[in-house]
Each structure stands twice: as structure tokens, then as C-alpha cells.
Amino acid sequence: MTRRQAREYVLQALFQYEFTKSVSGRQEIKEGLVYKSPSDDILEFIEDLIGGVIKHLEEIDDIIQSVSKHWELQRIASVDRNIIRFAVYELLYRADIPAAVTINEAVDIAKKYSTLESFSFINGILDTIAHANTPDNAKPSARECNK
Template identity: 35%
Template sequence: MSARTRARRRALELLFESEARGIALGEIIALRSDDPTYPMKEYAVEIVDGVAAHAEEIDELIRTYARGWELDRMPGVDRALLRIATWEILHNDAVDAPVAISEARSLAREFSTDDSPAFIGGVLTKIADLGD
């Protein structure tokens, strides 16, 4: 597993935990950064900070393209993965959109429902098409 894949997984955990526990993203990073058995990945922090900085824009795009789904009705893992990949697509020039989509779908296969990879891929493909 690549370092970026591990960082995305860690970012997924942080976003999910933050929302589930009602803890601000900055606080969850500080809370989890001191664990010597599970060191914080620099790219995970970059993702979480980026998602936090662009939260309104990211959530609005997800709402727009996730037809038939309210953001708060989606599985929490799907919501977090959509936020991560949307940030990567729109705000990280070092990651190509197809890579962000593929990584999000892969994590969805591992951690979410059977329908999630296709759903996530569809929403993210529409978001990626905005930049083309």
C-alpha cells in the first residue's frame, strides 16, 4: 500500500471520527497526533486541513451531484470519502482526478456498502468534469 493510500485511510478515519464524535477537525488532529503506535501522516493532515478549509464548497458540490441523496442521509464513510476526493480533485494539483476517484472507490469497497463504490465514482466523476 502506498504512503498516499495510507494517508487517505488515516484522513478517512479522522474525518469519520470528527463527525461521529462532534469534534472539530483541528481538534481531532491534535487529539490523534500524539499516538506513537499510529503516527500521523503528513498528507493525512494536509487532506483534513484542506477539507476543513473548503468545507462549504465541497459539501455544496456533493449536494449538487449526489442526486437523490441528502448529505446527512449518506453513510458517514461515503460522506468522508467524497469530501477527501473532492478536495483532491479541486485543490491538490499533485493528484490526478482519476487517481482520487479510484482511491475513493477502493476505500469504499473496503469500508462501506456494496453500492458505495459506484455511487462515489459517479458523484466524483461529475465533480471532476467541472475542471475539464
Template identity: 35%
Template sequence: MNRHATRENALKILFQLDINDKHPEEAIEEQFESLEVDTYLKSLVEGVANYKNTIDEKIAEHMEKWSIDRIASVEKTILRIAVFEISYREDIPVNVAINEAVELANSYGDEKSGKFVNGVLSKIIA
């Protein structure tokens, strides 16, 4: 599985975790019952789940006139993945994390999601 597809799958799993009270490993297993789980997928899901509060604080610090609770779940999950990659994954270039997040936002969010995600992430890295 390529990294883009891995991020898409992480988005789906983390979105479910945001709604349901499950352990990350359980959510991964449910999503991929018959497939071998990619180590990067496991890293993303478990990393975002483990650092969720710290990641949310970082996002909230860089938002103007918004609270993290007002962000739609899709955009919030995409931001969490990108902030995790930027903050905790040295093997992912910052511009790659941002570009991937914007792509996911354009695919899974509404017409303004990509610009919103790009704006928040740009403030975080500034």
C-alpha cells in the first residue's frame, strides 16, 4: 500500500475512533480483517490516538476565531494526521505532510476544506 492510500485508510479508522470508543488496534483489525496491516498505517493510527490531546492543543493554538470543537470531524482528523507527521515523524518532509493533508481534505471534505487545512497547517509550521 502506498503512503497516500495508507493516509486515506488512517483517516477512515481515526474518524471511526473519534465517533466510537475503541482501542486503535481493535479499529485497525476491524477495518482490515483479512489484510496484513501496513506498519505505517499502524504508526499513524496509534500515534494520532496516543498524542491526540497534544495534537489538538497544537491545532487549537494556531486557529483564529475557531475552537477545535467547531471543526468538522473530517478536517479535524486530517489535521491530526498531518500534525502527527510534522511533529513526530522525522522521515516525512513537512511539505509532503501538508500536501497530503490538503489532498485528503479536497477529496473527503467540502469545497473549502483544502484551503482551511492548508491555512491551519501553514500557521503551525510558521
């Protein structure tokens, strides 16, 4: 299983979380991916993304809202909103993943799972957040994104 496939699974899990407010544990994730045979590293990556987005959901949503001018967060399609959420988590908390990789993966997943127009919207939001980094490569805060 690749990280791309892991991100696709994360999208599905976050989409489900929006409606159920419950999240799968490691065993449920493994059972859901039984035919994909994920490595321990991929399982940790999935758990980090899901858990990290949920833990920091309010901060992530504030940042998204601050850069999505003229769009209320709840008006953004659920698939797009959750792609943006896990990508923002990567941008903020995963220094081991280059911003360009995060953005490219999010855009490609949007092309697969969302509308024809979504990928450019997602790219614009993520690019704005990525460029909100300070010169010392500190992670952006909601306040910095509002500037």
C-alpha cells in the first residue's frame, strides 16, 4: 500500500467522521485494509493523519476558513473539505513531507474523487497556506494566514 492509497483511506475515514463523530482504531483500520496489506509504517501514517486532523480540527478549520475568502467552510463540499483538512495537517505538522508533495497528492486525490473544478480550488487554498510560512520555515498559524 502506498502513501497515496493511505491518504485516500484517510479521506474516507474523515468523511465518515464528519457524520458519525467516531474514528476507527488500529484494528478497525487493519480490517478495512485487509486486501491492501499495509505495512506498519503505512498504518502509523494513516493513524497520524486521522488522529492529527481530529485533534487539531478546530485550528485546521480556522486556517482553512481564513484563506477561503467568500466561502464558508460548511459550503465547501465534504470531500474537498476533508482533502484540504488532511493536507493542512501535513503542512502544519509533518515536516518530513515537503509542501509540494502534500499539495500534489491532495490535488491528484481531488481529481480522482471530486469535481473537475475542485482540484484548482484545493490547490489555491493549500498553496496560500504553504506560502504563509515564515522565512525560518515555521509552520503557519491561523493569525499568519489572515494577514
